[in-house]
Amino acid sequence: MKTFLETIRAIVTFLLVQTGLFQLSNVANDELIPRALLFSNPERSEAKLSPDGLYIAFLAPNDRGVQNIWMQQTNATVEPIQLTFDNGRGILDYHWTYKPNVLVFSQDNDGDENFMLFKLDVSDKQKLQPEAISAQPGVQAVVLAFSNQQMNKLIIGANDENPTYHSIYEFDLTTNQKQRIFTNSRFDVEDMLFDNDLNLRVAGQATDDGGKAYYRPSDSANRRSLTSSTSDWTLYTTVAAEDYEITKPILFSLDNNQIYWIWGPGSDLGRLAVHPFGRPNENRYIYSPQKTEISLSTMFIHPRDKTVLAVLEAYHKQEIKILNDTVRADFDYLQGMKTDGIPLISDTSEDFMTWLVVYNSDQYPLEYWLYDRRQRTLRFLFSKQPQLKGKSVARMHGVTVTARDGLLIPCYLSIPPTVRVIIRFIVSVVFVSQPS
Numbered sequence: 155m156k157t158f159l160e161t162i163r164a165i166v167t168f169l170l171v172q173t174g175l176f177q178l179s180n181v182a183n184d185e186l187i188p189r190a191l192l193f194s195n196p197e198r199s200e201a202k203l204s205p206d207g208l209y210i211a212f213l214a215p216n217d218r219g220v221q222n223i224w225m226q227q228t229n230a231t232v233e234p235i236q237l238t239f240d241n242g243r244g245i246l247d248y249h250w251t252y253k254p255n256v257l258v259f260s261q262d263n264d265g266d267e268n269f270m271l272f273k274l275d276v277s278d279k280q281k282l283q284p285e286a287i288s289a290q291p292g293v294q295a296v297v298l299a300f301s302n303q304q305m306n307k308l309i310i311g312a313n314d315e316n317p318t319y320h321s322i323y324e325f326d327l328t329t330n331q332k333q334r335i336f337t338n339s340r341f342d343v344e345d346m347l348f349d350n351d352l353n354l355r356v357a358g359q360a361t362d363d364g365g366k367a368y369y370r371p372s373d374s375a376n377r378r379s380l381t382s383s384t385s386d387w388t389l390y391t392t393v394a395a396e397d398y399e400i401t402k403p404i405l406f407s408l409d410n411n412q413i414y415w416i417w418g419p420g421s422d423l424g425r426l427a428v429h430p431f432g433r434p435n436e437n438r439y440i441y442s443p444q445k446t447e448i449s450l451s452t453m454f455i456h457p458r459d460k461t462v463l464a465v466l467e468a469y470h471k472q473e474i475k476i477l478n479d480t481v482r483a484d485f486d487y488l489q490g491m492k493t494d495g496i497p498l499i500s501d502t503s504e505d506f507m508t509w510l511v512v513y514n515s516d517q518y519p520l521e522y523w524l525y526d527r528r529q530r531t532l533r534f535l536f537s538k539q540p541q542l543k544g545k546s547v548a549r550m551h552g553v554t555v556t557a558r559d560g561l562l563i564p565c566y567l568s569i570p571p572t573v574r575v576i577i578r579f580i581v582s583v584v585f586v587s588q589p590s
């Protein structure tokens with residue numbers, strides 16, 4: 155006699171063959187999306203709201219198909235204007251700074267990843283002249299930190315002294331002066347955290363056993379001229395190899411006295427923790443994710459208060475977990491306005507009254523909307539790939555598969571829109587018949 159599992163397998167195989175046939179016989183009725191459309195450059199992407207809430211910048215191709223930065227006013231429907239005029243590889247990354255009307259962007263030479271950084275003042279549309287922040291050949295420069303409490307400053311890393319490690323510079327956005335504040339031959343830039351005054355407070359270093367040791371500048375170190383010498387650094391905490399990927403300092407409280415971490419020890423996924431700076435054994439846990447790891451990029455943080463307002467967990471679908479009730483009504487409104495997508499908050503103005511909302515859905519390309527928190531209104535801005543709008547696309551079905559060792563593997567099943575009915579049937583057969 156067949157075992158239960160063999161029976162199920164037979165039914166599923168049969169149905170899959172059936173769906174295959176079904177798909178073949180129906181494909182003619184279903185408009186195929188041309189591959190060129192599917193894989194074409196997005197029409198507009200990487201939209202970012204200026205901290206004063208007045209402008210939205212985004213990347214879009216120029217008339218030769220090269221990605222450049224464009225900008226439009228948030229309050230008007232006039233045509234966007236082009237801000238950069240690259241005809242090479244295009245612009246891959248940019249940021250608004252907290253200095254009004256100033257953004258920074260990076261460019262490399264034909265994909266060599268030696269990023270040069272430029273500053274662009276957009277207040278006079280007739281005089282758009284990028285100025286170099288770091289443009290030495292063979293040097294990779296990266297933006298590390300901005301702060302609304304130090305509007306004129308920018309922290310960058312550049313591997314100009316040592317190709318392996320980036321030294322740290324403070325750049326003044328008003329005078330264009332650059333000052334080295336850390337001569338680094340020890341720490342990776344990804345493992346550094348700056349506070350709201352743009353002081354380097356924590357830096358991590360891989361340990362011989364595969365873990366990580368985090369340090370803070372010692373009391374005797376000169377904070378304006380740090381070196382890699384051991385006397386400049388005091389051990390903060392060590393993280394074992396099994397925890398280092400889920401342990402990371404991420405944010406300072408407004409007064410710089412408390413530090414938030416994703417804290418791995420004692421959990422599988424890491425937890426959001428906060429403790430007084432330098433006292434990790436006083437950790438207070440704010441959020442324990444249930445299904446997936448979280449990171450700074452999945453957290454919604456108040457731009458002025460630096461409080462953590464919500465966390466996004468993405469298992470089969472993205473789910474927003476609200477941690478602070480002051481934004482609950484906003485999310486209720488945003489979700490209610492468009493129930494077929496998840497409202498992700500991509501940016502907020504510094505006064506927290508204008509939010510750039512991205513709706514993510516398996517039914518349409520990313521859509522950018524502008525939320526006016528004061529008036530509680532929502533306005534459509536643009537779609538990432540409007541050419542795909544209205545095309546019939548396959549839904550994503552979350553499926554969890556148990557591996558042979560008993561661990562769960564989250565998977566997606568996407569099938570042509572025409573076979574939706576059959577798949578519902580399979581899913582119900584498998585779930586309903588599962589032995590307890």
Ligand SMILES: *[C@@H]1O[C@H](CO)[C@@H](O)[C@H](O)[C@H]1NC(C)=O
Nearest residue numbers: 207208209227228229230231
């Ligand atoms: C939009 O904002 C700009 C900049 O603040 C302002 O000059 C302009 O008058 C505003 N336009 C409208 C239609 O409100």
Ligand SMILES: *[C@@H]1O[C@H](CO)[C@@H](O)[C@H](O)[C@H]1NC(C)=O
Nearest residue numbers: 456459460461463478479480
């Ligand atoms: C909730 O967020 C508001 C706005 O940032 C803040 O004032 C308040 O302290 C936060 N509450 C908690 C419990 O963190």
